[in-house]
Amino acid sequence: MAGNLQNLFARLKEKGSQSLKGNGSAGKRESEVLSPFRVIVSKEISDHIRSWRFIILLAVIAMACLGSVYVAVANIGEALKSDDPENPFIFLKLFTVSDGTLPPFFVFVSFLGPLLGISMGFDAINSEQIKGTLSRVLAQPVHRDNLLNAKFTAALYVISVMFFALGFLVMGVGLIVTGLPPTAGEFLRVVFFIIISIFYVSFWLNLSILFSVKFRQPATSALAGIATWLFFTVFYGIIVSVVAKAAAPSETATTQQVVSYQEFILNLLRVLPSQLFSDATSTLLVPTVRSLGPLTMEQVVGTIPGPLPLGQSLLLVWPQITGLIAATILCFILSYLSFMRREVRSR
Amino acid sequence: MDRYIIELIDLTKVYGTFTAVDKLNLAIPRGEIYGLLGPNGAGKSTAILMMLGLTEPISGTVNVCGINSTTNPIEVRRKVGYLPEDVGFYEDYTGLENLVYTARLNSIPPVEAEEKAMSLLERVGLKDEAGKKAGKYSRGMRQRLGLADVLIKSPEVIILDEPTLGIDPKGVQELLDLIVRLSKEEGHTVLLSSHHLHQVQEICDRVGLIVNGKLIAEGNIASLSQQLFADEPLSLEAGLKMPTQNNDVSRVENLIETLRNLEGVMKVNLQGNELHIGCSQDNTEKIVEAIIKNGVGLSYLNKKEYGLNEIYNRYFEEVNNSR
The missing domain is CATH 3.30.70.100 (Alpha-Beta Plaits)
Structure with a gap:
């Protein structure tokens, strides 16, 4: 690390002297002066990348991703045979096909994404408080929201780079193994899938930043984050099924009642960020998905079975994406409210 | 230019039912070394936090360098160097990196920041430890690094909260000498808080005694004794x-x-x-x-x-x- 830094300094020096020699103008020199926000972001990014925590998570996620790609590639032939021969979206199968031994890629993301988000944010603020660096940094001419925004931006930046790299890696492996080039539509669908994954992780990131503002101990905030995650993945589903049983319509119920009951249960599930995420991703990665709710026979009659165009798929999941972003912003606002006017004491 | 570089007028801070700072009035002229004295929990730190806009007063005003700290804390923090009580550094970073980071937060270009950090490390006697991780610094070294950290932005005012806490007597002497020397060289105004009386007595031009959030006596040592032992x-x-x-x-x-x-x-x-x-x-x-x-x-x-x-x-x- 010391070596890296020396290199960095050497490079900075070079740059400095170049700009002095080159133009001799103050303008270029001033361009090196980053705003405090960008200074904090670059520090946080380098902290993330060097931290063991990130390296371990990266290794876990990369392994899961490669494993799922391996399974997908092994089973893609079978999937193609059994499927509609007119289905042109072979490439997307890389992300969704599985033989049951390993879940497909997008399930992995929905499972490991929260863990990634929580682990990158749970000690954002409170560890600085405990180390005594918070009051030192905030005694500099730095806006408080700069610190909060920078923590978020840096983690988001690292996550984005990582997801794009992984997504493109999977595409590259698929390209080499299957020899099939993706169409523009497929490529865009994967890009949107990655973007939605980033939104999803950023929700968990913001939630854990909120906990790190609220709780003084990093252990508490990590636990709170993981507890929320467990609640949403395990217990919430149980509660919904209990409610579903209790509210189930009788056998003599009209179609309308059954439909409204189905919608009610679906809406209960849609409180879950993971449900929103899996709705959105499955629609994007499986273009034949036409609706996320129940469809009546009248609605289906006369439709031509076939994939939706990308625009229509996006339109279908627009509420889900909006919901995810709204939840993210909500967490952000709450962190703001409690952080902006709080008293900053040393330790 | 204002006569007083730090000015508190009827400053009050209440936590629940506890009044931490009670209508505090304080005026410190430029270039003075002022000691804020008082027992623990007297409201010294709270008053300092309000000077930096790190907490908001219930009533009253704080002006530092003629700028209101409550409404415009960013401008105040450009001009004020603050060493918090029990200062912390990024432990995985070296002393030098910590200083450079602070400098860059103050919009000092990287090359200049490094030069400045090195020269300050030399002045506080940490030149040999510049490449050592801050986590390995001893308490006294951390405090000296903190002083360099305060000085790197070339402040007009230095505010030190309990700078001598937890350092051995020799270290205290060195640190205080350093503070006096640096402040005289550059003409800084220094406000330091302490409950160590004799230490402060040696270096301060004036001291203010603050108890239960109130300033009960102020002046140099001789005038203080006259006030209290009339x-x-x-x-x-x-x-x-x-x-x-x-x-x-x-x-x-x-x-x-x-x-x-x-x-x-x-x-x-x-x-x-x-x-x-x-x-x-x-x-x-x-x-x-x-x-x-x-x-x-x-x-x-x-x-x-x-x-x-x-x-x-x-x-x-x-x-x-x-x-």
Whole structure:
């Protein structure tokens, strides 16, 4: 690390002297002066990348991703045979096909994404408080929201780079193994899938930043984050099924009642960020998905079975994406409210 | 330019039912080294936090360098270097990297930041430790690094919160010398808080005594003792050779009685072998005469100047008595 830094300094020096020699103008020199926000972001990014925590998570996620790609590639032939021969979206199968031994890629993301988000944010603020660096940094001419925004931006930046790299890696492996080039539509669908994954992780990131503002101990905030995650993945589903049983319509119920009951249960599930995420991703990665709710026979009659165009798929999941972003912003606002006017004491 | 670089007017901060800072008024002129003294929990740190806009007052105003700290904290923080109590650094970063980071937060270009950080590390005596991780620094080194961290933005005002806490006596001496030297060289105004009286006494031009959120006395040491010891400006300590026999003990009692009747003597207290005598006028001769006449052995006689310790103790006596 010391070596890296020396290199960095050497490079900075070079740059400095170049700009002095080159133009001799103050303008270029001033361009090196980053705003405090960008200074904090670059520090946080380098902290993330060097931290063991990130390296371990990266290794876990990369392994899961490669494993799922391996399974997908092994089973893609079978999937193609059994499927509609007119289905042109072979490439997307890389992300969704599985033989049951390993879940497909997008399930992995929905499972490991929260863990990634929580682990990158749970000690954002409170560890600085405990180390005594918070009051030192905030005694500099730095806006408080700069610190909060920078923590978020840096983690988001690292996550984005990582997801794009992984997504493109999977595409590259698929390209080499299957020899099939993706169409523009497929490529865009994967890009949107990655973007939605980033939104999803950023929700968990913001939630854990909120906990790190609220709780003084990093252990508490990590636990709170993981507890929320467990609640949403395990217990919430149980509660919904209990409610579903209790509210189930009788056998003599009209179609309308059954439909409204189905919608009610679906809406209960849609409180879950993971449900929103899996709705959105499955629609994007499986273009034949036409609706996320129940469809009546009248609605289906006369439709031509076939994939939706990308625009229509996006339109279908627009509420889900909006919901995810709204939840993210909500967490952000709450962190703001409690952080902006709080008293900053040393330790 | 304003006459006072730090100005607090009727500053009040209340936590629930506890009043931490109670209508505090303070005015510090440019270039002064000012010591804020008080016991723990007196409201020193809270007052300092309000000066930096790190917490908001309930009422009253704070102006630092003529800028309101509550409404415009960013501008204030450009001009004020603050060393928090028990300062922390990024432990995985070297001392130099920590300083460079602070410099860059203050919009100093990287190359200049590094040069400046190196020269400051040299001045605070950490040149050899520049490449060492801050997590491995000792307490005293951390405090010196903190001083460099404060100075790197070339502030007009330096605010140090308990800078000497937890450092050994030699380290304290060095640190205080450093503060005085650096501030005199660059003409900084220094505000430092402490509950260590004698340390502050040595370096401060003026001190303010703050207790329960109120400024109870202010001035240099001499004027402080005048304010607090108006009734008995002089104090004598007499070391007695304590007699062992019974009739000798009565001699001492007689002596105390005689002394109490002497003109100008306000207070006589016997503590062990030592006799504390507070007088309103200088009548040392008569006291010595009385001691010898009563046949009590005198081993020494000391005319006492009031230091901060006495001032401090005295004040707390009054507070406790009034309760």
